[in-house]
Amino acid sequence: MTPRLAVLDDETRTATIVVARDVRVASLAGERLKDLVFSMPEMAFEIFREIIARVRRAERRLSEAAAAPDAGDG
Numbered sequence: 001m002t003p004r005l006a007v008l009d010d011e012t013r014t015a016t017i018v019v020a021r022d023v024r025v026a027s028l029a030g031e032r033l034k035d036l037v038f039s040m041p042e043m044a045f046e047i048f049r050e051i052i053a054r055v056r057r058a059e060r061r062l063s064e065a066a067a068a069p070d071a072g073d074g
């Protein structure tokens with residue numbers, strides 16, 4: 001599953017996914033996702049986990065970029 005978090009803040013977002021075999025793809029409108037979260041609160045925790053993981057990856061990349069020597073030096 002590749003959740004697109006844009007449905008949570010109504011921002012437009014596109015993504016490209018490359019697969020190695022046949023897959024089924026589902027699309028879920030933002031309002032439907034909100035309805036599901038209200039009826040199944042445990043789903044919100046899965047979404048929180050995904051958001052937290054993305055923030056941590058972004059923080060790690062920023063830290064690594066800040067620690068790396070400038071590409072223009074030398």
